[in-house]
Amino acid sequence: MPLSRQFIASCLALCATPTLAQQGPAVAGAAAPPAYQVKAPAGAPNVVIVLLDDVGFGAASTFGGPVQTPVLESLAREGLRYNNFHTTAICSPTRSALLTGRNAHATGIGAVANVADERPGYSSFHTKDTATIAEVLRQSGYNTAAFGKWHQTPDWELSPSGPFDRWPTGEGFERFYGFHGGETDQYEPSLYDGTTPVMRPPGRDYHLTADLADKAIDWLRVQHAVTPDKPVFLYFAPGAAHAPLQAPKAWIEAYRGKFDQGWDRLREEIFARQKALGVIPANTQLTARMPDLPAWDTLTPDQKRVASRLMEVYAGFLAHADAQVGRLVEALKANGQFDNTMFFYIVGDNGASAEGGLLGSASYFAPVQGLPESDATRLAQLDALGGPGTYPHYPAGWAWALDTPFKWTKAVASHLGGTRNPMVVTWPRHAAARGGLRSQFGHVNDIVPTILEAARLPAPAVVNGIAQKPMDGVSLLYSFADASAATRHTTQYFEVFGHRALYQDGWMASAFHSRRPWTVIDYGQKKFEDDRWELYDLNTDFSQAHDLAQREPARLARMQALFQSEAQRNQVLPLRNMSLNQAGALPSLSAGRTSMTFRQGVVGVPESALPRTYNRSWSVSAAIDAGERARGVIATLGGHSAGWSLYLDDAGVPVFSYRLFNLKTVTLRGPAPLTAGRHQLRFDFSYDGGGYARGADVQLLVDGKSAGTDRLPASPPGFYTIDETFDVGIDHGSAAGDYPADALPGYAFSGGRIEQVSIDLR
Template sequence: MSDVSAFAAPSTPSTLPRPDFRYAGQVGRTFQDSDPATFPQPVSPPEGAPNIVLVLLDDAGFGQFSTFGGGVPSPTMDRLREEGIAFNRFHTTALCSPTRAALMTGRNHHSASFAGITEVATGYDGYTCVLPKSCGTIGEVLRQNGYMTAWVGKNHNTPPWETSQVGPFDRWANGLGFDYFYGFNAGDMNHWNPVLFENRDLVPASSDPEYHLTEDLADHAIDWVRRAKSIAPDRPYFLYLATGATHAPHHVSPEWIEKFRGQFDEGWDVYREQTLQRQKALGVVPADTELTERSEGLPSWEELNDDQRRLYARMMEVFAAYGAHVDHHIGRVIDTVKQLPDADNTIIVYIAGDNGSSAEGGLEGSLCENLFFNGISEHWEDNLLAIDELGGPKHFNHFPASWAHAMNAPFQWTKQVASHFGGTRNPMIISWPDRITDRGGLREQFLHVIDIVPTLYEVCGITPPDSLNGVAQKPIEGHSFAQALLDADAPETRRTQYFELAANRGLYHDGWMASAPSFVPWNPNRQNWDPDAAVWELYDVEKDFSQAKDLAAEHPEKLRQLQDLWWAEASKYQVLPLDWRATERFNSEAMGRPSLIGGRRSATYYPGMVGLPDAACLPMLNKSWRITADVEIPEGGAEGMIVTHGGLEGGYGLYLKDGKPTFVYNFLALERPTFVAEEAIAAGTRQIVVDFVYDGGGIAKGGAVTLSVDGDVVAEGRLERTVPAQLSLGEGLDIGMDVGSPVDFNYTLPFAFTGGIEKVTIDLEPAA
């Protein structure tokens, strides 16, 4: 059996940064009577420290990819497993931002203040979504120990109120220890028309008609790692590649979708059965694993009508293509890594999901995921009309919850349900040709995402700092599983792990799992939930891999022990107070989250203001407002966007089309009421005003719209309903063009304004 002596003892200082350089020689009156000068030397990493490539997919389930028995081909993952090892008892937190905070810091997500995603932060210690400086990231620690560091892809760990172009930037990726960043600061992103940053700079939209975000991220990862190793071949690198796939929107080209035509016509129930059979054949689950029952509220495939089956099978074809596509492009990155110096001394960690597959498409599937976050359900009959457009640029599509459940086979539940493995158990592959000799091996130790950081520190010879940048550090809460990399029989280092997300609770301890689900993701109504009345389940997961047999009635004493231990762990790691609110937590104004807007009732924007994040914009929901645009119209007229907020999945736009002032309100892609002047606007200095007078009487109500030019009404009407909680996903405000996806389909991006804009002013609840 191997032991920790297989890796070099940590040799780096426990206080970072290192002290400033001090010349140690003798200094005389002149250089002639002084000792020879010496320079401070760059920090050298521990001898033999490996390169690290950390790949994290988004919203992927245990039974999704073929490497773990799923129906989505994953040849890159297959290849890495053949030369490395697979882990079948690795766990995340059931949601993206919390998992990523834990992955980057080695602390539990509440300890790192990420009880949920950034958009639902509240003012309790474990819930602020402001990463404490006492939880330094692995990027910062490796950087200060001689590593080159890059983060490519999704960053969902910067507080929304800090994502604008004025920062502060200490919790952007560059401020968290990464020399280079290319990606997006949001939970998800339109893959055809993304809003991206390179370090702190907004990236211009691509002119490539075949552009796709996943391919772009792979290209930039390849460019960076080649550049780094060309410049400094003797220094190790840390590349963190966090794709937007397979999170909604499920965007992929038709030629990829076509590869999967007809493959899912038998439905999600058959898929689950077939997946478990494949998993057993591959040996990634025990031979006696049972398929769990269909989770509460999910329909069987047989009870659907023919049109529903046709629609849902197509949605799954799109999703499978999307997943196969991302694995293919990760393969391009891995191919590049394999060609670089010191390739065999590169540890590649490929984690298939930051949580289980997502049920946020609801029971009927979705053309606009933002509806879910606003608590609005869709209807399959409407979505069927768009069946041939799925995956393309017109929709922010997401498959039904039952397919998400199937992607998590053989487990119960989905993303957001932290009480069960369907929400938390994800495949992990680790390759390290120089050190891992058990090629194709399987590891069955119970692990959690917080265990990655201490493991990487150990294999790199890094001492976890007690003090980082002048701040005393919280202890690393993960446990290294470095021995398991070399020995399948290495002892399990994790005896206990709590789980909690929006009051979905679980506790693992010495082979037992207590589980208490609080809500189902496809039913956002959580108002009447009572934590003291919650029903707890009990599983012997040493014998019952899939949590198929609830033993609560047979072992009440064991269940009581684990319940009490859960509360103790919750108190220890800042989990309390429990908070099960849903849609209302998306309302930043109501929650009192920090804001660049503060108590302002008016804001003025000037040309060049593009990509301003939603959180830095005036809160226009559930109230009256006025947009005033002072523009200059040249002889011959003007075209283009004057001001827009949001995009495909929700928002508004004021623009000139055929010279005519036009205002469109995108109600979550369900309807786009449009108000158009009858005549083109005349040349000269003009003032265009959009007034919205809210009906009041609650949230999401309608109101009157008036469009006027120089005080004369040119169009008017009503909005019968308005967005209640979240206007858009990942897209903010632009002046003079449309950055990201279009708010409607009457123009071509970027739809730059051909006249002049002096300023655009937005007033909230203006005087009549």
């Protein structure tokens, strides 16, 4: 029956009636209706923070480096370069200080999130009295999103059991798409969308950095279409250029032969370009090679070939990441949003990483745990390095070169090689001198105060009912218009793994502790009182080349005392030698567990939540009900670099694959495809005993009968990976087994039912 004109007119009139939020008071003198939407201050800028990973001061061409970064250069021409900007020297603390405006230890994250203990400054999570800028802006009328690396959630809260209030979506980000650990495989990443583990999009040419840019651009477009007048806060933190070094082949090939001169010569080339560009003062001196770091000429020809290729991979990785940042810029310009966007491009969360060891590695988590990799093993993978199925890292010498002109590297918070990172800032609507250089002291904790001042928002005293700690950072907005303005951030302490420093009014006191940055597993037990303090006048000595400790003992003593005061105020004390496996009082999902049983559908259980199967005997068993065409992953832990997988191959034959990094891969196969019905599968790992990382006899049993045995020469002493997970019914992340190519990603179980999977210590 057709609708009458009168009915249609009535409906149109009703639709045109103002909503409660739009109407004025119905009665003169009545209270105005409540505001259902919070509006950001008029003219508040969009904010984008790009944070690269493990990129030294001298890596990018914009600051004299060998890696071409045209997007960074373009932004530098439109905006400002900062050559006196600082991080904390390692990833998690830098990210915590960046997102909260506080010193890292004051938030609770004084070391990497997976190296924590019961001291308040090292808990590995943000305390609620240090809310993130995402939460502050969200409550102030912004849309917020994070894409990429998080690494801010404690290990015991990373399982599907949560809680999720310290995940990105619990810390002010309305959208999160990325990964949790310090790193992930760029081709088969361990991805999360919000709090849900997800498989990466299909496609043979997949790379994570491009995927993150895709998702970020989609998000920007949706926000602009639906709420074009609402400002956005976008945090873009790709895994590039943290190991594993992985990049599309064409990007790697662009650098073939560019590093055959070696790191000693490259360092001199970078230094000359830095002076020519004016990003370092003309009187800067190049610091000497660190103790124990080999000269390029001491390497064998084969070692040089591998080292050069690894550096080519790194360069391609960084250049590719810069191009993806360019896609964000273009999307903002296409939406008409760029002119009122404060765009922070921070070139590294710390100095370049020396964690690849002195010779580099094709699968670097073995050497860092004390399982050496031979020259022959590295050379055999030369052409494949950086591609799918490899997990490489470059030699420490390249990290030293990429931190030119400074001493030391990532993780050494006592020296500028660990803490000095370039930054470029653009804000076209409020541009000062385009292409200018700024040399005021800055720190990642200055970014939040800068954003708040630009948005004309006060630092909140209370967030979600909890009184907030004051900001430690100082807004950098004063420096935008005046290159000669006096530095306002006058004091800053640094501490990571006992390496520590204090900056005050252009001077820096530095104390290197015991841990060499290329010996990740050995944190040392040196007494802190035995550390030797150095003193530098950074006003005249940009690179920390001249130690003045003997000349100015009184100044050094005052700065040492101030460090102690700042350390006490910021929860740094007591100093302690740390290790990867802390025996503190923090929660652990695996503590005391000798057996755990799971059902099908369990995905994303972190390795740290499982019974600790290292340096002992253990078993994994599965009960399945196979159909006529059963295939796929039954249970898996780890990924392509190291781990294990129990699965049915394409023919339905049970297989157990155990990857011991590049040392050996054991593959045990059943005698025939499983028949329809119930079956019991079991893998036994019989440890040799007598110490750490020893070998083992391994066996696969199908319905109680041995289906094959083998021998492993060693085993991981502490972990397979730091990002892959335990999964039942699918392989989330990179493949731990040799699955059919057409079944990736994931090789999900089908054609039957997984009744249970158990892990048992023996």
